[in-house]
Amino acid sequence: MILAKIEQLLQSAIGLDASSLGRPAVCGAVERRMTVLGVGDMEDYYGRLTTATDELNELIETVVIPETWFFRDRKPFAALEHHVREKRDRGAMPTSFRALSLPCSTGEEPYSIAIALLEAGVAAQEIRVDARDVSRTALDYARRANYGSHSFRGHQDPAIMERYFIRDETRYLVREQVRQLVHFDRANIIDDALAAARQRYDVIFCRNLLIYLDERFRHRAFGTLHRLLNDDGLLFLGHAEGGTAPPELFLTAGRSTAYAFTKTGEDEEAPHSPAPAPNRRTAPARPAAPARVARARPTQTGAGPRPSPPPQPKPAPEDELELARQLADMGRLAEAREICARYLDDRGRRAQAYFLHALIDNASGETRQAEQYLRKAIYLDPDHYEALIHLSLLLAQQGDHSGAALLRRRAEKASAQCAL
Incomplete structure (x- = not known):
C-alpha cells in the first residue's frame, strides 16, 4: 500500500512511529501536500517523495503541529533552578553553564530555560542555551522571539513578564538580554552528526519527542x-x-514530578551509521506533537540514586476526559482545562481531547484558541462531526460564511458516512 510506504519514509527520516499519529493524520497531511502540488495520484506523489528531498521536508512540516508554551509544566524549570542553586552551594558550578533544548519547537522552551537560569542567579555571560530542531518553520518562528498570548498559558509571574518581555499590544517580544543567550540551529536526534558531537551539556530538555519514535530509534536517541x-x-x-528511559543509562533524580534524570553507566560508542532502516533520508524533521504513551520499563535497583517508586496506574483515558467534561459542566473551567492539557501531554494528540479543550476555551471566551483546537481535532479526525459543526458556528460568528458552509457540508457528509 502506498500510504504504508510513505509512513516508512517518515520513519526512516525522523524515526517516527506513524501509528502514534494515526493513519487519518498521515493521510490528511499527504492529501494536503498533493493538493498544493496539484498531484492527483498518491503513487505519483510517492515518486516525488523518493526523488525530491525538499518535498519530504515539506511533508514532515505538514505532519508536525508544534504544541508548546513558556514554562510548560513549570516543575522542570523550578527543578532546574533548585539544581543550579544546589551546585552553587556545593561549589560545583561550572564557569560556563550549557543547556540543550531538543526539540526546541517554536522557541518558548529554550527561552524559558535561559530565564530560569538568570532567575537562579547565573550570570548572563556564563549561560549558553543551544536550541535544536529540524523544522525550518519552527526555527524561523523561534528566532523572531515574538509571541502571542497563546504562548503564555496559566498564571504568569508579572515580575518575570516585566523583566524579560516587551509587550506590544497583544504580542510579547523576548528581551535582547535573553535572546542573546539562545542559539538556534537545525538538528535531527537520530542523525550521526548529533550522536558524535563532542559538546556536553549541564542540562538537557528533551520533552515530548521520544514517545513519538519507533522503539529502535528511541533507544538510539x-x-x-x-x-x-x-x-x-x-x-x-x-x-x-x-x-521509557533505559535504567542502564538513566536514573530518576529524586524529582519525579519534574521527570528529571541523571546518567549512569558508561557512554556507548557513537554509531557510525543509523541503527535501523536502510536508505534513510537526511531530512530536517521533528515529530513535535503527535504521541502515544510508551511502554514503561522496570526501574533499576542497587547502588546510585534511589529510583522513584512505580507510578500508580493512570485512570482510563475516557475517565480523564469525562472528569474534565463534568468539571466544565460545573463551571470549574480552569480545572477542566488543566486536565485536558495534562491528558494531551501524557497521551499525545487525540481529537476528542482537543475538541473538549476547544469547548472549554470557547466557554471561557477564548474563541481564537478554541478555533485552533477545533482545527487540530479535525486535522486528527477529518470526520469529527461535532468539531466540524462547532467550528462552522465559530466561523459564522466571525463573518466567514463561506467557510462555515463548507464545514457544514463536511459535517453532513461525515454524518452520512457514519450512517452507512
Whole structure:
C-alpha cells in the first residue's frame, strides 16, 4: 500500500512511529501536500517523495503541529533552578553553564530555560542555551522571539513578564538580554552528526519527542542523550516518557514530578551509521506533537540514586476526559482545562481531547484558541462531526460564511458516512 510506504519514509527520516499519529493524520497531511502540488495520484506523489528531498521536508512540516508554551509544566524549570542553586552551594558550578533544548519547537522552551537560569542567579555571560530542531518553520518562528498570548498559558509571574518581555499590544517580544543567550540551529536526534558531537551539556530538555519514535530509534536517541549529558547533569523528559528511559543509562533524580534524570553507566560508542532502516533520508524533521504513551520499563535497583517508586496506574483515558467534561459542566473551567492539557501531554494528540479543550476555551471566551483546537481535532479526525459543526458556528460568528458552509457540508457528509 502506498500510504504504508510513505509512513516508512517518515520513519526512516525522523524515526517516527506513524501509528502514534494515526493513519487519518498521515493521510490528511499527504492529501494536503498533493493538493498544493496539484498531484492527483498518491503513487505519483510517492515518486516525488523518493526523488525530491525538499518535498519530504515539506511533508514532515505538514505532519508536525508544534504544541508548546513558556514554562510548560513549570516543575522542570523550578527543578532546574533548585539544581543550579544546589551546585552553587556545593561549589560545583561550572564557569560556563550549557543547556540543550531538543526539540526546541517554536522557541518558548529554550527561552524559558535561559530565564530560569538568570532567575537562579547565573550570570548572563556564563549561560549558553543551544536550541535544536529540524523544522525550518519552527526555527524561523523561534528566532523572531515574538509571541502571542497563546504562548503564555496559566498564571504568569508579572515580575518575570516585566523583566524579560516587551509587550506590544497583544504580542510579547523576548528581551535582547535573553535572546542573546539562545542559539538556534537545525538538528535531527537520530542523525550521526548529533550522536558524535563532542559538546556536553549541564542540562538537557528533551520533552515530548521520544514517545513519538519507533522503539529502535528511541533507544538510539537515548544513547545520544546519554553521550551529550555531563556526568553530573540533568535530563528532563516529558510526562509520558519517564518509563521509557533505559535504567542502564538513566536514573530518576529524586524529582519525579519534574521527570528529571541523571546518567549512569558508561557512554556507548557513537554509531557510525543509523541503527535501523536502510536508505534513510537526511531530512530536517521533528515529530513535535503527535504521541502515544510508551511502554514503561522496570526501574533499576542497587547502588546510585534511589529510583522513584512505580507510578500508580493512570485512570482510563475516557475517565480523564469525562472528569474534565463534568468539571466544565460545573463551571470549574480552569480545572477542566488543566486536565485536558495534562491528558494531551501524557497521551499525545487525540481529537476528542482537543475538541473538549476547544469547548472549554470557547466557554471561557477564548474563541481564537478554541478555533485552533477545533482545527487540530479535525486535522486528527477529518470526520469529527461535532468539531466540524462547532467550528462552522465559530466561523459564522466571525463573518466567514463561506467557510462555515463548507464545514457544514463536511459535517453532513461525515454524518452520512457514519450512517452507512
